[in-house]
Amino acid sequence: MKYVIIVLLCLLTGCKSDTAVLDRIEKNSKSDDCFRCIKTLSEDTPARMSGSKSNEEAIAFLKSEMVKAGADVRTDSVNVPLWLPGVSSLYYMDETGRKELNAIPLGMSIGTGGKELNLKVVEFTNKADFEKASSLEGCIVFFNEKMDTTANGYSKAGWQRMFGASMAAKKGAEAVITRSLSPVSDNFPRTGTLRYEEGVKQIPALAISTHDADILSESIAKNPNLRVTFSSTSEWKGTATGFNLIGEIKGVKNPDKVILISAHIDSWFNSQGAQDNATGCAQAIDVLRIFSKAGIKPQNTIRVLIYQDEEISMSGMKKYIEVYGDESYLYNLEIDSGAEEPVGFALFETEEVYNKIKLFSDSLRFTSELQRMPLEDASFWPLNSEKKVPVYFYMADRKNYFSIHHSEVDNMSLINKDIISRSSAMITSFVYLTDKVMCSEK
Template sequence: MKQILLTTFLVITVGVNCIEFDAKICDSLPQFDGRLRERIANISTDVQKIIDYVVNGADRGVTYNELAKFVDTFGSRLVGTKNLENAIDYMLDLLKTEGHDNVHGEPCAVPVWTRGKEWAQMNSPRVKPLNILGLGYSVGTNGTVLTGEVVVVKTFDELKNRSNEVKGKFVVYNFDFKGYGESVEYRGRGASEAAKYGAIAALVRSVTPLSINSPHTGMQSYASGVVKIPAVSITVEDAELFGRLAARGVKVNVSLYMEARMEAEGTSRNTVSEIKGTDKPDEVVLVSGHLDSWDVGQGAMDDGGGAFISWRALSVIKKLGLKPKRTLRSVLWTGEEMGLIGVQNYAKEHASELSKMSIAMESDIGTFTPFGISFSGTNTTAQCIVNEVLKALNPINATHMSLGKDGSDIDFLMAAGVPGSSLDNRHETYFYYHHSNGDTMTVEDSHQLDLCTAVWAATSYAFAALDDMLPR
């Protein structure tokens, strides 16, 4: 499991460098001729049927209602819990009712981390309860209450420069939020960096640009050969409070109690269903999101919305009687939050099939108003085909394509050479609610979910209906 954690941390902290696609290059590309454009245009009639059916027709509001029923019934779905497995059983039954083909779960080993009871408070200069959430894989306090002074730092460099002040104290990371990819470093390795200098615990400012005194949890990793100390998320407000007090020379004393611990390894499942292709059933277009969530909120945004537009894409195509040439496969990943475990297992177990996967699509950065999709493929003809397909989404203003890798859920598939795609949407507020008690159904909007479902169903169908796989 250690290798999974270290690999995953690298994946989620690399960041995304998508660039705008220049469609002018398609005009001078011999492979992208008038016949290919015409074949793509012929698919646009079916694309319009999908859009009309989802946004204005009988399917309007269905994604929202199904998602609300699901998250209201199961709530949060931490990997390794009976609740997640009950949710997976529910989905398997639902997908069979929806008429999907080859509905099944694919088992994989998962870690079982238990939060247990936890609390913290500031003891001086005044008594104040602290809102905290232990970070994934954190150790607890061994049945004791840790008490000590805090050292507040903004960067790892400052921590190193003040390392002689750290022993026997709490390290508070009050970093400046500079985007998720950069700031999540403090959550991911803050505990081990602090432990190198003798800290007793790490209190990490929530990785969010906006807070209403609510902490945001997430996964962290322990470096090998370094003592494991408790790692917790604290609110932006408390991190800044500690920062102001420290700047005035006021000593701050806090206490922390945590029962967090690792249990024995468990088993979970990726949830798989299909629409079998008519002409080329061994070739696959994959759509995906992850079904597990953190143990706070409802997991409606991260990633209930992404998971539900993925399986619903197949249901829409099925209800309309459309027949894709190649197989459309929906995969609802498990164990994403604790290390991309489901997709790693899938990439390993299906390694021999990945050469026949035309594209892997994932949605895990919100299901707000869509712009279009990103595309990781480097083949220029493939880029032009994707761009041409998106033109048919003009009625819902979702024609935008950016180039680059976006979305860790399919990173292991892209690493194996599969072109990847992620839903591009107006997710400016995503990290307001991410990994917090605020991730509830209230964040979701019925019309926006319809638009995202339409984008997902239309594009995945178009890629499955093309005469050939996307070139690599």
């Protein structure tokens, strides 16, 4: 009841000033700065694999952007996995000659050392049929489950990429081919991390485009004894040194309380990583820029973390928690949702705090969608599992996201400047509103 009274007083007295601030945020979001930042990251530092020169150059560029945004800036070194994709080849012979398949290695896959494996290929279009299979000794397993367009289509089909290599190795297979995780038919293979099961023989894994997966499936139907020739020089090289980047604007009332905005800098070897996640990095830094340009003094400290190695092992976030985990956090807002139209925010938060945010945002006609999930359901996120920090996720429209995800289609040509401006306005407005709501609440 106390908070309701405060909001009603705000409606009578303070909301005009808040509305004026939101207007300034919208005005400053129309700058080209965020779009330019995405463009530079995508075109000048593509393929930002952790431990790579491109990644190092991206961190240096973003550090200069944070300084321009008026933030206090620092970097922390991180041991990151160093995996090299090498060169891959996949083909088979039929009555018309040699058929090349568009293939790339799955992240962290071992290679064949350049050696060619010429073996029978056995196809499985779903997990249940694979589990019924007996020995696959001396074969190459082809996982060909199609990803559907439902909201959880990616997770439903993702087992074959994440766990398929070890599953196949247990049945004696020598290598794995996986259908790319995408709902569209095209000739761009999608990579992504696999997970080798401890104690199970490691075998190499390649992903092929959805188009070529269909071609290979048709050829197997015609010739059940089809053999494919498979080679890869991908290899694990231990660890390298990468850097987390931190920039912050100190709170004027509660400098020891932190709103953490995080985004990962790494992207795959086959992609500019424009949407995954140059956009997220630029949007996070744009919050700092807009606060400074609009003359907004945050009540709590606004901190942006650009971290390493989300795609493989989350070593950057883990290092951050090791160094800064005992500080006092109001919430962690993660930005990694692509560059389509802004939708809103998913809040893993207590019902009490969520209701306060919702009530205040409604009073200002803040129109973004706010979804609440139980705080205890956020244990998948490191800062929550280890420190019980509430976790919020920015949400953009993702209807086309997995059509480009982890592929060379994820490039600057699909980034729309006006959408980026609207996204920056929504994210910065949300941070402003929650900073004000939480000023005296935690």
